[in-house]
Structure formats: C-alpha cells, structure tokens
Amino acid sequence: DAGVIQSPRHEVTEMGQEVTLRCKPISGHNSLFWYRQTMMRGLELLIYFNNNVPIDDSGMPEDRFSAKMPNASFSTLKIQPSEPRDSAVYFCASSLMEVGNSPLHFGNGTRLTVT
Amino acid sequence: GENVEQHPSTLSVQEGDSAVIKCTYSDSASNYFPWYKQELGKRPQLIIDIRSNVGEKKDQRIAVTLNKTAKHFSLHITETQPEDSAVYFCAALASGSARQLTFGSGTQLTVLP
Numbered sequence: 001d002a003g004v005i006q007s008p009r010h011e012v013t014e015m016g017q018e019v020t021l022r023c024k025p026i027s028g029h030n031s032l033f034w035y036r037q038t039m040m041r042g043l044e045l046l047i048y049f050n051n052n053v054p055i056d057d058s059g060m061p062e063d064r065f066s067a068k069m070p071n072a073s074f075s076t077l078k079i080q081p082s083e084p085r086d087s088a089v090y091f092c093a094s095s096l097m098e099v100g101n102s103p104l105h106f107g108n109g110t111r112l113t114v115t
Numbered sequence: 116g117e118n119v120e121q122h123p124s125t126l127s128v129q130e131g132d133s134a135v136i137k138c139t140y141s142d143s144a145s146n147y148f149p150w151y152k153q154e155l156g157k158r159p160q161l162i163i164d165i166r167s168n169v170g171e172k173k174d175q176r177i178a179v180t181l182n183k184t185a186k187h188f189s190l191h192i193t194e195t196q197p198e199d200s201a202v203y204f205c206a207a208l209a210s211g212s213a214r215q216l217t218f219g220s221g222t223q224l225t226v227l228p
Contacts, residue, residue, distance in 0.1 A: 033215075042204075042218060042220045042221055043159070043204065043218040045215050091158065091159070099215065100146065100147035103149070103164070104149070104161065104216060106158040106159050109158055
C-alpha cells in the first residue's frame with residue numbers, strides 16, 4: 001500500500017490567494033483526519049471524517065478554512081483567503097476504524113508558506 | 116476536553132544511555148495512549164501504543180508504562196542509538212462522541228555519538 005498520499009508537498013502562495021490541499025487515504029480506511037503542525041502550537045486536529053461524514057470540525061480555525069470528503073478515497077482542505085499565519089505543515093491521516101481500535105497513519109504532509 | 120502535557124521539551128543523551136519521556140493527561144476516561152516518532156522533515160509514525168487495561172508494554176528497545184491512577188504514561192528507550200534522534204509525541208484518546216487523539220507538545224531527543 002502506498003500509504004496516505006498528500007499533494008502538493010510544498011505550496012508557496014501570496015496572502016489572499018486560495019489554497020487547496022489534497023489527500024488520498026489508505027484504501028479501506030474509514031476515518032480521515034486533517035492536522036496542522038506549527039512550532040508554537042504543535043499538532044492540532046482541524047477536522048475529522050468518519051465514513052466521509054464530518055464528525056468534529058471544532059478545530060477549524062475560522063470560516064476561511066473548509067474541508068470536504070466527496071468520497072472514500074479523496075479529501076480536500078481549502079483555505080480562502082490565505083493569510084501568513086496559516087503557514088504550517090498540514091498533515092492528513094487515516095485509520096481503518098475508529099482511533100483506538102486501529103492505528104493512525106499520517107501522510108507526508110504539505111508545507112504551506114503564505115507570504 | 117482532553118489535555119496532554121509532555122516533558123521534557125528537549126532531551127540529549129549519550130549513545131547507549133536510556134531516555135525517558137513523560138506525559139500526563141487530564142481525562143480519566145481516556146483509554147488509548149500511542150507514541151509517535153517524527154524525524155526531521157518527515158511524517159509522524161506510530162512506534163508503540165498502550166491501552167488502559169495494561170500497565171506496561173515493551174517492543175525491543177522501547178517500552179511504555181501507564182499509571183492510570185496518576186494519569187501519566189512514559190516512553191522508555193534503552194541502549195539509544197543516533198537513529199533514535201527525532202521528535203517524539205505522546206497522545207491520548209479523548210472519550211465521548213468525538214473520539215480523537217490529543218497530542219503532547221513533543222520532545223526533541225538528540226542521541227550524541
């Protein structure tokens with residue numbers, strides 16, 4: 001299995017632009033998570049989906065952030081408009097079942113820089 | 116919600132020595148505690164986990180202990196090697212309908228040759 005696949009690996013954009021991050025979970029995994037990692041705040045859960053349905057989006061910073069999972073093999077995290085403080089590494093992760101019953105597998109992340 | 120505190124934030128040890136990283140959690144109902152290793156520029160990877168019905172688990176040079184009464188758990192690495200150098204994160208699984216991992220702030224472990 002190729003693992004969790006994220007694209008792009010790096011994204012540099014100007015403030016105000018729209019940014020879309022993409023994720024393909026491991027085939028057969030039912031849960032998908034978006035995390036943001038910064039030096040100041042560590043690993044923060046933004047949103048998670050179970051069977052393509054958003055379960056908890058309380059970690060989404062503000063309305064500029066949105067996430068979708070149109071099918072079991074694809075999810076997007078969109079930031080519109082982007083701001084310099086959004087600069088971070090964004091990780092997508094998936095698990096076969098509910099976390100705690102199966103391990104969480106991370107993708108390689110997208111390093112976002114907003115200038 | 117769950118709150119996880121991790122100490123120390125940085126740890127340097129000589130090759131061959133042991134390293135211990137400690138975490139505390141706040142939700143007494145949490146029942147799953149994984150540890151992740153993140154090498155520089157790479158993704159976090161699960162190295163070991165423990166459930167609340169077990170007090171200790173060992174896998175070769177790494178072990179995790181759990182004290183439910185005190186609500187703390189620790190990662191122990193013995194006979195450290197330079198390739199053990201990385202950031203280590205503990206996590207706890209929150210209870211309730213939103214079962215999600217809450218991560219500690221991470222420990223940068225440096226193994227000096």
